[in-house]
Amino acid sequence: xxxxxxxxxVLLPFLSFFLVxxxxxxxxxxxxxxxxxxxxxxxxxxxxxxxxxxxxxxxxLTIVILMLYFLLHLNYYLVIFISGLITGIIGLLDDLYNLGxxxxxxxxxxxxxxxxxxxxxxxxxxxxxxxxxSLIILYPILVPIGIAITSNAVNMLDVINGxxxxxxxxxxxxxxxxxxxxxxYNAIPILVVILASLLAFYFYNKYPAxxxxxxxxxxxxxxxxxxxxxxxxxxxxxxVAMLPYIxxxxxxxxxxxxxxxxxxxxxxxVILKDGLLYxxxxxxxxxxxxxxxxxxxxxxxxxxAKVFFxxxxxxxxxxxxxSFLTKI
Amino acid sequence: xxxxxxxxxxxxxxxxxxxxxxxxxxxLIVSTxxxxxxxxxxxxxxxxxxxxxxxxxxxxxxITKRMFENNLKKFKNCD
Numbered sequence: 488x489x490x491x492x493x494x495x496x497v498l499l500p501f502l503s504f505f506l507v508x509x510x511x512x513x514x515x516x517x518x519x520x521x522x523x524x525x526x527x528x529x530x531x532x533x534x535x536x537x538x539x540x541x542x543x544x545x546x547x548l549t550i551v552i553l554m555l556y557f558l559l560h561l562n563y564y565l566v567i568f569i570s571g572l573i574t575g576i577i578g579l580l581d582d583l584y585n586l587g588x589x590x591x592x593x594x595x596x597x598x599x600x601x602x603x604x605x606x607x608x609x610x611x612x613x614x615x616x617x618x619x620x621s622l623i624i625l626y627p628i629l630v631p632i633g634i635a636i637t638s639n640a641v642n643m644l645d646v647i648n649g650x651x652x653x654x655x656x657x658x659x660x661x662x663x664x665x666x667x668x669x670x671x672y673n674a675i676p677i678l679v680v681i682l683a684s685l686l687a688f689y690f691y692n693k694y695p696a697x698x699x700x701x702x703x704x705x706x707x708x709x710x711x712x713x714x715x716x717x718x719x720x721x722x723x724x725x726x727v728a729m730l731p732y733i734x735x736x737x738x739x740x741x742x743x744x745x746x747x748x749x750x751x752x753x754x755x756x757v758i759l760k761d762g763l764l765y766x767x768x769x770x771x772x773x774x775x776x777x778x779x780x781x782x783x784x785x786x787x788x789x790x791x792a793k794v795f796f797x798x799x800x801x802x803x804x805x806x807x808x809x810s811f812l813t814k815i
Numbered sequence: 816x817x818x819x820x821x822x823x824x825x826x827x828x829x830x831x832x833x834x835x836x837x838x839x840x841x842x843l844i845v846s847t848x849x850x851x852x853x854x855x856x857x858x859x860x861x862x863x864x865x866x867x868x869x870x871x872x873x874x875x876x877x878i879t880k881r882m883f884e885n886n887l888k889k890f891k892n893c894d
Contacts, residue, residue, distance in 0.1 A: 615835045620846035723838075730830055734879070741876055766887065774883060782886035783822040790816050798823050805831045812835065 495558050496676045499551050500683035506547040507687035514543050515691070515698050523582075525699055529647060529759055529788045536696055539582050541704015544684045545575050548707075551680045564677055566607045567714040574598040574638040574710025578702035588751065595638045598710045599631030602717055612722045613813035630717055637713030637725070640732035642705035643739065646777055647788050648696040651705055652689035653796040656682060658712065658728040661803035665724050665810045674719040681711060694789040723813055728806035731798045735776035742774040763787060822886060829878060837871035 518524070518537040525538040549568070556564045577594045580586060586594065602608055610626035611619045622629070645651045659682040666674040685708070691697045700708075716725035726733070743752075754772040758765045766781040780786070780794055845864040851857045 614838050614842045616839050617842050617846070620842050621850065622842075622846055622848075624848055625845060727831065727834065730827060730834070734826070734830060737872070737876070738879070768887065774880070779826070779879075779883050779886075780819050780823060782883055783819040784816075786816060786819060790819075794816065794819050794823060797820055798827065801824065801827055802831075805827070809831075809835065 491558050492672070492676070495555055496679055499555060499676065500679045502554075503547055503551045503680040503683040504687045506550065507543050507684045508690065510543040510546065511540065511688070511691045511698065514540065518698070527648070527696065529757075529764060530695070531759070531762060537698040539579075539701030539703050540688065540691060540698030541575075541578075541700040541702075541707060544688055544704050545572075545707050547684050548681065548711075551684075552677065555676050555680065559673075559676065561673055562605070563607060563673070563718050566601045566605050567677060567711060567718055569601040570598045570634060570714035571707050571711035573600070574634065575703055575707030578638075578642070578704070578706030581702045581706075592635055592639050595635040595706065595710070596631040598634035598638060598713065599717075602630050602634075602714060603627060607718050609720055612720060614723055615809055615812040616815055618813060618815075633717060633722075634710055634713040636736075637716070637729065637732075638706045638709030640729060640736050641709030641712070642702055644732050644735045644776060645700055645705050646775070647791050647795070648694040649689060649692050649792045650795055651700045651708060652685045652692055653792055654731060654799045655708055655712065656685050656689070657796070657799040657803040658725070658806075659685070661728050661806050662715065662721055662724060664807055665721065666719070668807075668810065671719055674715065674721075677715065681708070694792055724806045724810050726806075727809045728799075728803045730802040730805070731776060731795070734779075738774040738776065738779065757781060760785075764791060822882075826879060826882065830875060833871060833875050833878075837867060841867050841871070 515537045518539055523538050524535040526533045527536050549572070552564055552568045556568075574595050577586070577591065577597070581591050608626060608630055610623045611621060612626070614620055641651060641655065644654060659678050663675055663678050663682070666672065666678065688700070688704075692700060712725060716722050752773060754767065754769045756767050756772045756775045756778040758767050763785040764777070764781055764787070765785045766778045772778070777791060780791060786794070841864050844860050844867065848857050848860055851860065
């Protein structure tokens with residue numbers, strides 16, 4: 488391994504961490520002064536919290552991923568970044584203008600364009616017990632759908648303080664482990680810088696949150712995750728690691744029966760009573776992952792965050808096991 | 816919290832097992848699309864793959880919905 492690779496894998500994550508960490512306090516002040524706040528609905532007094540804190544991750548990763556690209560000269564990094572940037576911009580537009588439940592997922596399909604244009608995909612993904620498949624016809628159709636699914640899924644499950652960092656950090660960690668196992672060393676630098684930025688953001692997003700990620704952050708992280716899965720051929724690993732997201736999206740869509748915006752839901756799936764979150768017994772309320780978790784007993788918000796993290800850790804371990812199954 | 820975690824673990828494992836086995840079946844059928852000489856075979860394979868995919872989703876949804884409803888019932892009785 489050459490020196491530049493080691494420097495980029497070791498030093499740039501520190502830069503990524505500290506940039507997000509230092510950017511957050513002035514950004515929170517700025518967002519509050521501009522009135523970009525959201526109500527923290529799972530607290531008794533519903534305080535107003537700075538929204539769109541994910542801007543710090545977008546700014547930081549723009550700088551750090553471009554540095555990675557100039558240091559390592561890997562075009563893949565640029566493709567992944569542009570895919571994430573497209574979905575991030577759609578998230579920003581949704582934060583500012585509310586794009587609606589149908590236009591937003593449709594627009595995120597555009598995130599697949601850089602991958603399709605540069606042909607940065609391999610239509611022979613490895614699946615459990617099938618080391619190589621031939622999806623020449625289907626794969627290019629699945630690329631934009633994959634980006635749309637990952638970006639919207641990350642956004643849909645950002646329902647409590649710290650949800651996105653707690654759910655995505657184990658996924659990125661499992662991808663680093665699989666990269667090491669499968670000798671995909673080129674994937675590691677970009678994964679580590681994203682992980683470092685999420686860790687720094689977690690300090691401001693954890694219970695009780697000082698800022699929310701906002702659609703901009705959720706869509707950006709989801710878009711990056713989808714693009715990494717396609718470009719570095721981690722499709723199966725990401726699919727399994729994202730099981731909590733897939734479960735949530737599937738339950739919600741099948742119980743509501745259509746694409747919708749979170750604000751449209753009148754029958755709330757979860758009820759706050761004496762500091763505890765209870766599942767709603769309203770048959771019209773959508774089945775969400777949180778309602779499913781709470782059906783086993785009421786919990787405090789920070790306990791739900793812990794369960795989310797535990798769930799993501801388990802699905803990430805299952806993803807690593809699945810990566811072994813693709814070699815059989 | 817232990818009960819919640821155990822319930823989730825059960826859900827995750829069921830979902831993973833269903834995913835692994837159905838993906839294998841679906842991929843096996845769909846990956847033959849490009850190498851089929853005749854379009855009729857391609858269409859037939861697509862239909863079989865599609866049916867497998869829908870049945871996977873249905874089985875998954877029915878199992879988890881039942882688990883959720885049972886839990887909710889138990890929870891109401893405890894209340």
